Amino acid sequence: MYMFKYVMKRLGLMICTFFIIFTMVYVLIKLLPIPTNVLPGQDPEIVMRTLEGRGWITNIREGANGVWEYDRVPILLQYGTYLKRIVTSGDFGIATTYGEYLNMNIWKVFINHLPPTILINIYSTIIGVPIGLGLGILAALKKNKWQDQVINVVIILLISVPNIVLALMLQYVFCFKLGWFPLTMSTSDDYFTWEVFRSMIPAVFALCLGSIAGYARSTRAELSEVLTGEFMLLARTKGLTKRQAVLRHAMRNSMVVIFPAILGEFVGVLSGSLIIEKMFAINGVGGLYLNSIIFQDYDFFMLLSAFYTLIGLTAGIVIDISYGFIDPRIRMGAK
Amino acid sequence: MDNTFNNIPIEKFQFAKKNDIYHDKKLETKPVSYFQGAFRRFSKNKGSVVGGIVIAILVLFAILAPFFTPFKPAYYDMVYSYVTPKNNLFVNSGLDFWDGCRDKETNFVTFLKDYALSVETGREVIKHGEYTVNAEGNYVYRYDTYYGVGFGKYKTISQEEFNDIQRYQNETGRQVLYPVVKLKDRPTLEKNKYDANIYYVTENPKASVIVPKLDENGMVIPNYWKYEAGDTSSLIPEYNSLRIEGENGITEDGKQYFYAYGRKVDGGIEVRAEYYEYYIYQHNEVLKDGIKEPTFWFGTTQTGKDIFACLAYGARFSFVFATVVAIANFIVGVIWGSISGYFGGKIDLFMERISEVLSAIPTMIVITLLKYHMGASSQTLVLFIAFFLTGWIGMAATTRMQFYRFKNQEYILAARTLGARDARIMFKHILPNGLGTIVTRIALVIPAMIYSETSLSYLGIINLEAGNTTSVGTLIAAGQQSITANAGYVALFPCMFLVLLMLSFNLFGNGLRDAFNPSLRGTED
Numbered sequence: 001m002y003m004f005k006y007v008m009k010r011l012g013l014m015i016c017t018f019f020i021i022f023t024m025v026y027v028l029i030k031l032l033p034i035p036t037n038v039l040p041g042q043d044p045e046i047v048m049r050t051l052e053g054r055g056w057i058t059n060i061r062e063g064a065n066g067v068w069e070y071d072r073v074p075i076l077l078q079y080g081t082y083l084k085r086i087v088t089s090g091d092f093g094i095a096t097t098y099g100e101y102l103n104m105n106i107w108k109v110f111i112n113h114l115p116p117t118i119l120i121n122i123y124s125t126i127i128g129v130p131i132g133l134g135l136g137i138l139a140a141l142k143k144n145k146w147q148d149q150v151i152n153v154v155i156i157l158l159i160s161v162p163n164i165v166l167a168l169m170l171q172y173v174f175c176f177k178l179g180w181f182p183l184t185m186s187t188s189d190d191y192f193t194w195e196v197f198r199s200m201i202p203a204v205f206a207l208c209l210g211s212i213a214g215y216a217r218s219t220r221a222e223l224s225e226v227l228t229g230e231f232m233l234l235a236r237t238k239g240l241t242k243r244q245a246v247l248r249h250a251m252r253n254s255m256v257v258i259f260p261a262i263l264g265e266f267v268g269v270l271s272g273s274l275i276i277e278k279m280f281a282i283n284g285v286g287g288l289y290l291n292s293i294i295f296q297d298y299d300f301f302m303l304l305s306a307f308y309t310l311i312g313l314t315a316g317i318v319i320d321i322s323y324g325f326i327d328p329r330i331r332m333g334a335k
Numbered sequence: 336m337d338n339t340f341n342n343i344p345i346e347k348f349q350f351a352k353k354n355d356i357y358h359d360k361k362l363e364t365k366p367v368s369y370f371q372g373a374f375r376r377f378s379k380n381k382g383s384v385v386g387g388i389v390i391a392i393l394v395l396f397a398i399l400a401p402f403f404t405p406f407k408p409a410y411y412d413m414v415y416s417y418v419t420p421k422n423n424l425f426v427n428s429g430l431d432f433w434d435g436c437r438d439k440e441t442n443f444v445t446f447l448k449d450y451a452l453s454v455e456t457g458r459e460v461i462k463h464g465e466y467t468v469n470a471e472g473n474y475v476y477r478y479d480t481y482y483g484v485g486f487g488k489y490k491t492i493s494q495e496e497f498n499d500i501q502r503y504q505n506e507t508g509r510q511v512l513y514p515v516v517k518l519k520d521r522p523t524l525e526k527n528k529y530d531a532n533i534y535y536v537t538e539n540p541k542a543s544v545i546v547p548k549l550d551e552n553g554m555v556i557p558n559y560w561k562y563e564a565g566d567t568s569s570l571i572p573e574y575n576s577l578r579i580e581g582e583n584g585i586t587e588d589g590k591q592y593f594y595a596y597g598r599k600v601d602g603g604i605e606v607r608a609e610y611y612e613y614y615i616y617q618h619n620e621v622l623k624d625g626i627k628e629p630t631f632w633f634g635t636t637q638t639g640k641d642i643f644a645c646l647a648y649g650a651r652f653s654f655v656f657a658t659v660v661a662i663a664n665f666i667v668g669v670i671w672g673s674i675s676g677y678f679g680g681k682i683d684l685f686m687e688r689i690s691e692v693l694s695a696i697p698t699m700i701v702i703t704l705l706k707y708h709m710g711a712s713s714q715t716l717v718l719f720i721a722f723f724l725t726g727w728i729g730m731a732a733t734t735r736m737q738f739y740r741f742k743n744q745e746y747i748l749a750a751r752t753l754g755a756r757d758a759r760i761m762f763k764h765i766l767p768n769g770l771g772t773i774v775t776r777i778a779l780v781i782p783a784m785i786y787s788e789t790s791l792s793y794l795g796i797i798n799l800e801a802g803n804t805t806s807v808g809t810l811i812a813a814g815q816q817s818i819t820a821n822a823g824y825v826a827l828f829p830c831m832f833l834v835l836l837m838l839s840f841n842l843f844g845n846g847l848r849d850a851f852n853p854s855l856r857g858t859e860d
Contacts, residue, residue, distance in 0.1 A: 017691065017692055017695050018695075020692055021692065021695060021696050024696075025696075025700060025704065028704045028707075028708070029704070029707070031708070032707050032708065156838075156841070156842075157838075159841065160834070160837045160838040160841045161834050161837065161838070162786055162789070162833055162834070162837055164786075164789065164790060164793055164808075164811060164833070165811075165830040165833055165834055168811065168814070168815055168818075168826055168830060169830070171815070171818065172818050172823060172826070176818050176819065183818070183819065274699070274790075274794055275790055275793060275794065278793070278794055279815060289699075290794060290795070290796070293703050293706075293796060294795070296707065301703065305697075305700045305703075308697050308699070308700065309695065309696065309697060309700070312695065312697055313695055
């Protein structure tokens with residue numbers, strides 16, 4: 001019951017924070033000029049009517065020399081319409097300036113671009129977690145021996161070498177020089193074929209190398225501390241083998257720190273890495289986001305901003321709450 | 336000490352005299368202050384010291400390198416695109432390294448073209464003229480990317496420039512202009528017609544790929560535009576300057592011929608100017624921008640930008656920017672954090688909520704909104720505000736923790752009892768104790784900031800090129816596009832810079848953290 005109350009409280013706070021940010025971003029976006037530019041071959045009246053239909057402008061009239069005049073709807077009124085549409089019909093708007101997706105439903109475009117982003121991150125977690133934990137455990141068990149030192153150097157290198165350089169190196173060596181993988185991700189929609197998977201591999205590795213280092217480092221630090229605990233001595237004295245003692249007692253205890261990190265990373269990576277997505281030309285949310293910035297498509301930008309903000313906030317909460325679940329001694333938010 | 340006495344001998348004892356007064360001895364060792372101790376611990380950590388030295392070298396590079404290169408980030412020359420790194424020290428060293436060449440494996444026709452170019456200009460387009468033929472019949476040699484440009488396209492210049500080049504040639508004795516080929520003798524396709532590197536008779540002028548015709552000695556046959564002495568065509572401009580070797584003596588059928596060094600066209604004179612010499616002429620005589628000759632230490636990008644200059648200015652910008660933002664963050668963060676931490680209670684709660692909301696907004700969104708609102712004019716300002724807006728929060732949190740740690744200690748109570756004011760306690764008694772941790776935080780924040788700036792430039796969200804500088808990220812983006820052009824060096828240098836920077840800052844920061852860790856105090860002796 002206590003946990004339930006705590007979770008509810010955190011969720012409530014999160015929704016508040018999210019709402020504040022969402023509103024701020026909306027107002028700031030709406031303070032910008034309305035994109036009324038008419039593409040060649042487009043009827044200006046249709047553009048105007050579309051904007052009116054979206055609830056952005058009102059009182060359209062054709063001026064003297066073919067220039068369309070209009071009045072802006074007050075921002076709070078627009079915000080009301082916007083929220084009402086989202087809540088009642090799940091309508092996040094249509095693309096107004098984003099060339100490729102012009103006049104398409106933003107939500108549908110967004111949903112279509114989610115799978116590559118999510119897949120890449122799931123693969124990267126599946127690969128990264130075991131390797132990272134394994135390296136960390138090995139380093140902790142062989143502390144101060146050569147295995148530990150080698151792993152340590154690798155960890156420092158992987159953490160220090162920026163993701164951007166790591167990804168570029170992988171792309172150069174494995175995709176270009178050796179030609180094992182295609183340079184960029186395949187644009188095919190059949191995500192579960194070997195061809196597409198193969199084209200994802202470099203991006204997946206580029207994404208998970210950093211987290212491997214992170215997991216390995218925290219596992220090593222945590223486990224080597226737990227291993228010196230007195231209860232480990234007790235476990236050995238009561239007749240457990242070293243393996244049993246490590247797996248059943250030490251690992252479980254060190255998981256208190258590591259597991260929340262994994263959960264948080266898993267939620268966090270849904271947003272993906274803009275850099276990796278750009279470098280490997282992944283047809284995901286990151287590309288949409290970058291283009292919405294370039295095309296100044298405000299509704300698109302709102303949706304994607306909300307998405308990234310939500311994921312960031314959720315990741316924080318998931319980490320906090322999972323501490324309480326994994327170790328009953330920790331009572332989050334207790335006085 | 337010798338403790339093996341069974342009984343202490345009597346000689347060891349002395350009677351104390353009545354007037355003797357024995358005080359505690361004064362401590363002879365010098366007191367070690369917090370920062371002295373930290374410095375001593377830091378200098379024992381080899382990795383951190385090396386990190387510090389590397390940082391110093393990188394900072395020196397960023398400060399000094401722009402003075403050593405005449406190139407600017409705004410400079411570009413599309414003709415010299417993808418020329419490889421060249422340093423004059425290495426050119427004649429006999430090493431196939433840093434010499435402006437690259438390994439080229441190609442078929443006979445391309446080889447022949449490079450060879451023909453080197454014959455005409457007398458330059459080592461093929462390094463040392465050495466080549467080998469491999470099993471597939473391909474020619475393998477070191478191809479000089481600078482001289483290999485040759486003439487580029489036919490260039491149309493004004494009459495004044497034509498005269499000036501002649502004057503320059505006469506004064507310096509350097510050959511810029513070479514004889515042109517008559518329009519109707521050139522290959523027919525547009526792309527070949529204006530290719531000034533084709534000065535020879537071709538097998539098939541209509542073909543897309545031009546194959547030079549060879550004479551019985553296996554040499555290409557020059558196809559220069561000849562005119563008879565005294566016969567001045569209206570299309571041939573007057574030319575009284577250097578002529579190529581062996582020209583004046585051309586006599587056929589008892590008549591003396593000259594080569595044409597230009598062709599009058601609309602808007603000026605069409606010439607074949609050897610680009611290497613023309614470049615030197617252009618920069619030394621016309622532009623006078625301090626560029627002596629085309630030598631790019633780190634090579635050039637696809638658009639012909641000098642990577643060395645871009646990297647140097649980009650690094651300088653990164654360092655200056657990160658330092659300025661760090662200082663701003665430090666000032667605001669420390670003030671905010673100390674107020675929030677020292678007074679606690681409702682003030683703390685309120686201030687924490689503000690920073691919580693601010694920190695929940697992804698930096699990317701902040702930057703985009705700023706960019707929308709401030710236009711493309713002041714990217715540096717956008718970056719600064721964006722990094723400042725969310726950057727101070729971390730600093731404030733660190734300071735707040737330090738204040739919480741110290742504010743309830745006895746010495747603070749003592750200070751308050753003696754009547755010290757809040758401001759004095761905050762900045763005289765608490766802050767100096769927490770300073771180590773805060774400084775460490777700066778050392779860790781600076782590389783993070785540089786990396787953020789690099790990524791934003793890489794993603795193209797921020798474009799510093801408009802502000803007459805550039806960013807390492809922009810260079811990396813250019814480098815990534817160059818991968819497929821087999822020009823790995825474009826990405827190599829900026830990546831190396833970034834890796835060295837991150838690695839050394841990490842080592843340095845970790846060393847600082849350990850050095851300022853009070854629990855390690857005294858453990859080293």
